[in-house]
Amino acid sequence: MDIPVFSDVEKAHEIIQKHAHRTPVLTSSGINKIVGGQLFFKCENLQKVGAFKFRGACNAVFSLSEEDAQKGVATHSSGNHAAALALAAKMRGVEAHIVMPDNSPEIKKKAVAGYGAKITFCQPTLEARESTLKKIIEETGATEIHPYNNFFVIAGQGTAAKELIEEKGAFDIILAPVGGGGLLSGTAISTKHLLPNCRVIAAEPAGADDAFRSFYAKKLIPSVNPKTIADGLLTSLGERNFKIIMEKVDDIFTVPEEEIVEAMRMIWERMKIIIEPSSAVPLAAILEGKIDIQNKKVGVILSGGNLDLGKLPF
Amino acid sequence: MDIPVFSDVEKAHEIIQKHAHRTPVLTSSGINKIVGGQLFFKCENLQKVGAFKFRGACNAVFSLSEEDAQKGVATHSSGNHAAALALAAKMRGVEAHIVMPDNSPEIKKKAVAGYGAKITFCQPTLEARESTLKKIIEETGATEIHPYNNFFVIAGQGTAAKELIEEKGAFDIILAPVGGGGLLSGTAISTKHLLPNCRVIAAEPAGADDAFRSFYAKKLIPSVNPKTIADGLLTSLGERNFKIIMEKVDDIFTVPEEEIVEAMRMIWERMKIIIEPSSAVPLAAILEGKIDIQNKKVGVILSGGNLDLGKLPF
Numbered sequence: 001m002d003i004p005v006f007s008d009v010e011k012a013h014e015i016i017q018k019h020a021h022r023t024p025v026l027t028s029s030g031i032n033k034i035v036g037g038q039l040f041f042k043c044e045n046l047q048k049v050g051a052f053k054f055r056g057a058c059n060a061v062f063s064l065s066e067e068d069a070q071k072g073v074a075t076h077s078s079g080n081h082a083a084a085l086a087l088a089a090k091m092r093g094v095e096a097h098i099v100m101p102d103n104s105p106e107i108k109k110k111a112v113a114g115y116g117a118k119i120t121f122c123q124p125t126l127e128a129r130e131s132t133l134k135k136i137i138e139e140t141g142a143t144e145i146h147p148y149n150n151f152f153v154i155a156g157q158g159t160a161a162k163e164l165i166e167e168k169g170a171f172d173i174i175l176a177p178v179g180g181g182g183l184l185s186g187t188a189i190s191t192k193h194l195l196p197n198c199r200v201i202a203a204e205p206a207g208a209d210d211a212f213r214s215f216y217a218k219k220l221i222p223s224v225n226p227k228t229i230a231d232g233l234l235t236s237l238g239e240r241n242f243k244i245i246m247e248k249v250d251d252i253f254t255v256p257e258e259e260i261v262e263a264m265r266m267i268w269e270r271m272k273i274i275i276e277p278s279s280a281v282p283l284a285a286i287l288e289g290k291i292d293i294q295n296k297k298v299g300v301i302l303s304g305g306n307l308d309l310g311k312l313p314f
Numbered sequence: 315m316d317i318p319v320f321s322d323v324e325k326a327h328e329i330i331q332k333h334a335h336r337t338p339v340l341t342s343s344g345i346n347k348i349v350g351g352q353l354f355f356k357c358e359n360l361q362k363v364g365a366f367k368f369r370g371a372c373n374a375v376f377s378l379s380e381e382d383a384q385k386g387v388a389t390h391s392s393g394n395h396a397a398a399l400a401l402a403a404k405m406r407g408v409e410a411h412i413v414m415p416d417n418s419p420e421i422k423k424k425a426v427a428g429y430g431a432k433i434t435f436c437q438p439t440l441e442a443r444e445s446t447l448k449k450i451i452e453e454t455g456a457t458e459i460h461p462y463n464n465f466f467v468i469a470g471q472g473t474a475a476k477e478l479i480e481e482k483g484a485f486d487i488i489l490a491p492v493g494g495g496g497l498l499s500g501t502a503i504s505t506k507h508l509l510p511n512c513r514v515i516a517a518e519p520a521g522a523d524d525a526f527r528s529f530y531a532k533k534l535i536p537s538v539n540p541k542t543i544a545d546g547l548l549t550s551l552g553e554r555n556f557k558i559i560m561e562k563v564d565d566i567f568t569v570p571e572e573e574i575v576e577a578m579r580m581i582w583e584r585m586k587i588i589i590e591p592s593s594a595v596p597l598a599a600i601l602e603g604k605i606d607i608q609n610k611k612v613g614v615i616l617s618g619g620n621l622d623l624g625k626l627p628f
Binding site: 021024026027029045046048050265268269271272273274275305306309310312314 | 335338340341343359360362364579582583585586587588589619620623624626628
């Protein structure tokens with residue numbers, strides 16, 4: 001199993017900085033006062049396609065050989081990764097094949113189509129998604145770009161923490177949400193290389209706590225019927241991600257739904273930025289008192305800002 | 315009448331950069347594609363207290379002599395200026411007296427009180443506000459800091475455009491909304507000094523078009539019963555502001571309410587930042603086709619991000 005190291009993150013950074021936003025790092029003295037620590041938010045909600053996912057997808061697409069790239073890329077996803085892969089492929093001028101469940105929200109179908117991807121709809125089951133994807137790959141020779149269990153994707157996601165640390169120096173703790181583990185594993189690779197004494201802590205919705213359970217059981221336990229408003233965190237950990245997390249992540253905490261909504265609203269109101277529920281999970285863990293950040297300098301990676309403005313939870 | 319020049323903006327910048335955020339400049343390739351120009355948004359919604367108003371208030375408070383500062387500052391305002399002045403005074407360790415109409419929204423009362431200001435409530439008429447403020451100033455010796463018709467406030471507001479130009483270089487056009495004219499006059503001073511060939515254009519809600527009418531009549535015409543969702547732009551132009559605008563602003567356009575809401579939603583959805591309706595007025599003028607920005611490089615000052623999340627217009 002090929003696992004990226006920090007030099008792979010550096011290579012990724014050289015590739016993607018031509019295409020991705022260098023997102024701002026924002027602070028809020030109001031939130032700092034409430035939580036008692038000094039928080040620095042890395043705003044991947046302000047990244048292209050509105051999520052950190054563009055970093056990994058971009059690195060994966062631009063790392064392909066010219067020959068492979070010409071055959072296109074493919075994935076099954078109804079979320080941010082689909083849009084990210086579609087845009088990255090468009091930027092390289094190659095085809096993106098996206099398998100989406102036919103019950104995906106219209107807004108997501110439109111976003112992916114808007115980037116010029118070829119969408120194939122299928123039944124909304126994991127089996128249908130995988131068999132449809134397999135067929136497309138057999139027909140086209142496209143390279144599958146998994147949303148998180150992928151060497152180049154993980155290296156790409158690690159560039160967010162790299163930028164954060166380069167810009168703001170040492171941290172006591174860096175926090176990220178965990179779903180499939182792409183962002184968390186990339187964050188851990190960069191952080192533990194650049195700041196060996198900095199703790200890397202993940203936060204996860206209690207209703208989708210497979211990473212928490214896997215971490216403490218020391219074996220991969222997939223999600224069964226996960227349920228959370230943080231829809232970016234419903235997926236189960238990938239194998240590569242789990243291996244990196246077991247080696248480099250210091251702890252994982254879970255948080256209840258109400259706290260996610262409260263943290264999300266706090267960031268909207270105090271920082272004037274739009275984040276999706278998944279982004280609010282680390283702050284929720286702080287507000288719950290699960291992570292001691294008193295007088296500490298803490299980096300928080302805000303993963304994305306894509307949600308339906310007509311269906312806010314407040 | 316004392317009118318600031320660019321060297322006053324430079325002095326203001328030296329003062330406020332110790333206290334204010336240097337706000338990010340964001341771009342959206344999606345919006346650029348829609349409008350056909352290259353837009354750079356200066357995000358004063360991400361400024362302290364959520365609005366550019368902090369720049370001017372901060373400059374005014376920190377420009378006072380020690381003797382005057384000790385007597386405090388005062389204003390009547392129910393909006394962003396009240397919160398900005400309260401925070402600036404708190405930072406200098408002096409008292410802020412804020413006169414607010416007793417029907418002000420609870421959320422605004424709380425925000426101003428949260429910064430430690432002394433609030434005096436009065437009847438919701440301009441007369442009551444002015445007479446109450448006069449009485450407080452007589453009793454305390456506090457210095458009145460007008461929200462826009464003030465030398466130091468105008469110079470402070472000019473620092474936003476100064477930062478934008480310093481960071482992104484030359485522009486063809488710089489756009490700002492206009493209400494009392496503090497932001498617009500400050501923007502015009504900085505822009506015309508740094509980029510004499512750049513056009514400075516203002517946008518105003520059609521339902522509160524006193525600046526538009528004054529500009530073309532070449533005399534100050536106050537608002538009568540202005541009505542717009544862009545509640546930061548209800549006020550009439552100040553005298554100093556009008557003088558600067560007549561000298562340095564190239565044009566003013568008005569926009570209907572629907573277009574303001576559409577532009578606001580576009581920025582929320584595409585840029586993942588929260589702006590108040592007033593901030594959306596320049597983009598609304600572009601979407602209306604009133605300003606030709608084809609293939610031009612355009613700076614847009616987003617004025618603020620304070621609004622009730624429970625009462626969105628979409």
